[in-house]
Amino acid sequence: MPMSKPIAAELLALHRDELLRFIKQRIDCPETALDILHDCFMRFSNYLERHQVQNPRAFLYKMAANQTIDHIRQQRRADDRRIEFEAWPELIDPAPSPEDTIAARQRMAMLERIIAEMPEKNRQIFVMRHIQHLSFTEISQVTGLAYNSIFKYLNEALSFCQKRMPD
Template sequence: MTLVESITGHYARLLRVVRSKGFNRDDAADIVQDAYARLTIAAERADVRNPGAFLHVTAINLIRDRGRASGLQRLAVENDAAPDEIACPAPSVERAIISRQDLAVLERALAELPPKRRAALVLYRFDNMSHAAIAQQLGLSISMVEKHVRLALDHCRLRLSEAGEVADG
């Protein structure tokens, strides 16, 4: 089943959920569209196992983000604060660039790992699976899964450390 086939039918339900949170039709449609755009981006990077759940969680997070943004605007109006006097909750441009660079280092580090080691780490860190569940899925012992996860994390830390030394030097 393709991604498009798996998300057909979610739009109307998601739109109802967003509208139930007090958004008008246009704003709700914008939020749902943003959720679909984020799903498309995520699906390009990794396998999205449950697109419907991904869309729902993303829409809820977007609703929260809008709530925070409107709260900051309301605070500014209430306090007559100038826009530049209100702290932005978003990371600084420098922090965002550093994070993107770290992400690129980690992606390369993951690509360097043997397949079972990479799978063990991804299942543990991103899918929140227990060592026992990973062992069963990969056909390994629990101690081997623990070893794979530990070595994978060590490898990622090493690559991040090396990248930091290159940037500093």
């Protein structure tokens, strides 16, 4: 039988600090480590809605390791592409196509509507993190909230967006 959201939240809170240390040992950027951890928690929570996990702690560690490896691979690919494109600057067309521009504007308008519909605290945390690009430390200083509370509000905000935003 799949686990309920409250049980998943308890598991996440219980293992948060140790998982963050685990990720930070592999990623030298604390903010990126927090982002990876947050992504793991979102995936874990969604996974638990449909599946049963025998050893949640081990599963979380495996998920964190996989997410960290994926991040490192993405960074390496991005670095490789950047070097490749820098060698051939005439190949780069910085202007998006008209279709891409229209699609991006439509998605932005939809996202603005979704953000406006969020509960106030979720919207505040979401805007600070994803629009103003504040770190978790800065958000904590501005709001007076603990990291766990910021995580909770951010998870709720992202879940709110995921449910309303078409793929």
